[in-house]
Amino acid sequence: MTIDKMEKDGTGVIQKTPFAQNEDIALERPADVFILDEKISVSFLTRKILCVDLTDKHFKYALFSRTRKSVEWLRAGKLFGLTYQTSSHDRLVSEGVKKLSEELNLKDVKILLIISGFDFFLRRVKVPDLKGDDFLKAIKWECDKLIPYSVDDAYINILNIEKTEEGIYTYVVVNLKSSIDDFSFLGDKLLGVIPSPLAFSKSIPGKLMPGGVTNILIHWGDLEAVIDFVHGERFEFSNSFTMADVIIDEEMFDPAKISEKIERNLHNTLDFYSGYYPGRQLGEIVLHGPGWEVVADDLTKATGLKTRCE
Numbered sequence: 001m002t003i004d005k006m007e008k009d010g011t012g013v014i015q016k017t018p019f020a021q022n023e024d025i026a027l028e029r030p031a032d033v034f035i036l037d038e039k040i041s042v043s044f045l046t047r048k049i050l051c052v053d054l055t056d057k058h059f060k061y062a063l064f065s066r067t068r069k070s071v072e073w074l075r076a077g078k079l080f081g082l083t084y085q086t087s088s089h090d091r092l093v094s095e096g097v098k099k100l101s102e103e104l105n106l107k108d109v110k111i112l113l114i115i116s117g118f119d120f121f122l123r124r125v126k127v128p129d130l131k132g133d134d135f136l137k138a139i140k141w142e143c144d145k146l147i148p149y150s151v152d153d154a155y156i157n158i159l160n161i162e163k164t165e166e167g168i169y170t171y172v173v174v175n176l177k178s179s180i181d182d183f184s185f186l187g188d189k190l191l192g193v194i195p196s197p198l199a200f201s202k203s204i205p206g207k208l209m210p211g212g213v214t215n216i217l218i219h220w221g222d223l224e225a226v227i228d229f230v231h232g233e234r235f236e237f238s239n240s241f242t243m244a245d246v247i248i249d250e251e252m253f254d255p256a257k258i259s260e261k262i263e264r265n266l267h268n269t270l271d272f273y274s275g276y277y278p279g280r281q282l283g284e285i286v287l288h289g290p291g292w293e294v295v296a297d298d299l300t301k302a303t304g305l306k307t308r309c310e
Contacts, residue, residue, distance in 0.1 A: 097111060124169060124170070125139070125142040125143075125146075125169070125170060125172055126142075126166070126167050126168065126169050127139060127142060127167060127168050127170070128167050128168070129163065129167055129168055130168075135168075139156060139158060139170070139172060140156065142172070143156055143172055143174050146172075146174065147174050149176065151174075153176060153177055153178075154174050154175060154176060154177060155174070155175055155176075155177055156172055156173070156174050158170050158172055212231075212281065213231075213281055213282070213283035214229055214230065214231045214277070214280050214281065214282050214283060215229075215230050215231075215282075215283045215284055215285070215286060216228070216229055216230075216266070216282065216284070216285045216286070216305070217229075217230055217285075217286045217288065218262065218266070218285065218286070218287050218288065219288045225241055225262065225265070227241075227265065227266060227269050229273055231280075241261075241265045255294035255295060258294070258295055259294070259295040259298040259299070262295060262299065263298065263299065263302045266299070266302070266303065267302070267303075270303075282305055283305070283306075284305055284306040284307065284308065285299055285300075285303065285305050285306070285307040285308070286308060286309075286310055287299075287307065287308070287309045287310065288309075288310055293309055296308070296309060
């Protein structure tokens with residue numbers, strides 16, 4: 001699949017979006033989503049799906065249809081003037097979806113909300129080859145080790161189940177029920193709420209410092225960056241923020257602005273993290289993404305932590 005079918009709309013031609021960058025992950029892997037607490041199975045097949053990405057800058061969308069054999073990218077764009085700063089969740093989504101429905105002439109469409117924030121955790125986990133309730137209990141047990149809040153307060157989605165001789169590998173999306181319940185007014189139009197597609201590309205590097213040290217992993221995409229805190233091999237905390245105002249394409253690549261924005265968001269996230277784990281010893285910063293060398297020294301100076309690129 002390519003993004004050649006993206007067409008020009010009222011917001012201009014979108015050359016790069018998180019959806020396009022991670023299309024193989026964001027569109028192909030979630031073949032089925034299981035919401036464990038509600039025992040609901042949702043198939044992505046033979047539907048038009050409207051992906052809505054809410055940020056503090058704009059309201060991004062991508063429209064595609066899927067059959068059993070292919071995914072067809074129909075359209076992508078941005079709606080400006082609708083942000084978290086101007087509207088509540090329900091008003092923001094209601095106004096945005098209504099406007100998109102009118103512009104794109106949508107009638108029978110399901111909505112997949114994509115949100116960045118502290119409430120969401122996506123990890124690859126391994127569980128024994130179990131069935132039924134035993135499998136769900138094993139998933140919940142693994143999730144309970146990953147999140148800073150109670151698993152009873154969370155919805156758990158399972159993506160891309162892969163069976164091997166060693167057991168079952170799967171991606172789990174864990175999010176606070178309160179974050180999902182904010183959008184319950186969408187009714188049966190709501191297909192699900194997941195973290196940004198950039199989160200699907202994250203994995204634990206193999207060179208983490210051992211023992212009781214927490215490392216900071218920063219993953220950089222075209223329009224978004226994700227900050228993860230990992231203690232040993234356990235993810236403990238995540239935050240993400242948009243890079244859209246400093247990274248548009250290679251011609252507008254500005255290392256100074258990028259470094260400033262990452263430093264600011266890293267400091268804010270460190271302050272928030274310290275509230276969860278006061279006194280935690282920090283190890284190093286691991287950077288993922290193209291061109292990270294230009295900001296590594298600045299991050300070391302700003303934080304006093306060793307910074308390396310992978």
